Amino acid sequence: MTLEFNATVRDKGLGNDDKKKILLEVPISELKGKVEELTQLTNKAVTIQIIPQYYRYTVPFDKSTNAPTQEYVVNNDGTINFVKKEQTQLEVDDQGNIDIENRPFEVTKDIVDEFIRAARSLEFPGNINPRSVLIRLEDGEPAEDVAEDYEMSAITMLNELEKAREYYAPYAAAWDKKRNEVIFLEKEPETDDSDASEEASEDISSRVNNESQTEENLSEVESDAHEEIPGIDEEADGDLLGQSDPYGNEPPEDDGEEDPY
Incomplete structure (x- = not known):
């Protein structure tokens, strides 16, 4: 229970x-x-297990400009960036401390979970896939069964999920401000470049072999066309009376008698 x-x-x-x-x-x-x-x-x-309904994070601000020195950015294509800004107007107090203060912010658990479920293309930190875990738990699958797939206890898995929520809390807050503009792309399946190269090489090799075979066949046809017909005596060229047999037979001997016709 x-x-x-x-x-x-x-x-x-x-x-x-x-x-x-x-x-x-x-x-x-x-x-x-x-x-x-x-x-x-x-x-x-x-x-x-006590899970907070709010996740808190801090952002350093330059008090002299009242501007953050770093930002958590969610781009419109769903990618995320952690941006550190150049600090140009820094004041130092007597103790050598820079005039920076960490200001606290918080975001609800529901928004963080929405972000994790929506972020289909992001690589998640830790030893679990938080998006998969959230969806399976929401579908009513027991935590013990989900954790078994990761070869860990249910408590360890839920702790990993909490780490992911804490990590993505500031990104979820940034996403919530412009969620209608962000489109998370599906993660592209990985392809083996070596296999693709191999297939391309085999295809090229096959085409070269076919072309070589075609050229060889054409050469044989041309050779046959120029080959001399066996049995024809080239010295008898112009013998229109056919006294030279094209099949190699000797002409009949002349018996000296005139043809009466």
């Missing part, structure tokens, strides 16, 4: 040296249909 609901951590209560009480404030709407299951877990050991 697994229960999930949104709550607010109010305070830690009193307890003995080994244990402390934690007070969670839960909206009634979050407990709808879960009270009976929660009652069954009373006085039983459970594992609780």
